[in-house]
Amino acid sequence: MSIHLNPIGFVDSPRKEKKDDYWAEVISVIQLDESVFNAEAIQGIETFSHLEIIFYMDQVLPEKIVYGARHPRNDSQLPKVGIFAQRGKSRPNRIGLSRCNLLKTEGTRLYVQGLDAIDQTPILDIKPYVQEFAPRGTVFQPTWISEIMRNYY
């Protein structure tokens, strides 16, 4: 089974190359594909404070993709875990997901803050962040990931 998707738009970001950390202040623009969409597609979206962005990390080389386990950030001091037990970019299907703040819209453009996708990244979907979709029950995670995330935002 092969799935064919088309980007719904692209990121216009000041960050041109992959960098692991300090995304919080980055302001970027998601430009919808105007051959398919007009401003109606995002009508009313400013009534939400945050978005969930699903994007395609097309700059990851296919030969770098990990299908088994590895040390996160290739740091041998961190525990070796499965690629689906970490959020590294070298993953099957190369899909990125993150939440960001919506600043404003202008026509088919969304201005967002804190989106960790580099310039020209293809966007697969935009969803409003809905509080009822937050995790239910007690949340826990291993200490190594908090260590990695220390300077991420």
Next chain:
Amino acid sequence: MSIHLNPIGFVDSPRKEKKDDYWAEVISVIQLDESVFNAEAIQGIETFSHLEIIFYMDQVLPEKIVYGARHPRNDSQLPKVGIFAQRGKSRPNRIGLSRCNLLKTEGTRLYVQGLDAIDQTPILDIKPYVQEFAPRGTVFQPTWISEIMRNYY
């Protein structure tokens, strides 16, 4: 630009047909594609309480996809908003995203609770839920979506 993805696995769920509500108690299994993955791909994932699952809603008919605005759940009493300002399934690229509780793993199988994907849904990615990726700053959303979500979980 066309993007080709392969499912990393499929959902085995007791829920065979689309239903809008009452997902909280649903226990389902994500079976990784064993022609590509072994248990290493999810090694250590039980150290996280929750997962973020990205899936492909292949049962949505292409002719039902909305590219502009519509009333959520086609309920004319709700405000008409853009397809990217709501989380309805009839969206471009038909990508679903939700968080669920990880109960346990067995080999290449993940047992999860509260995953709102019907039986045989193709899975595109599995990410551990990481608290630092939660929205930063004040979160707000319109009242109509809280209304919709009242019985979702």
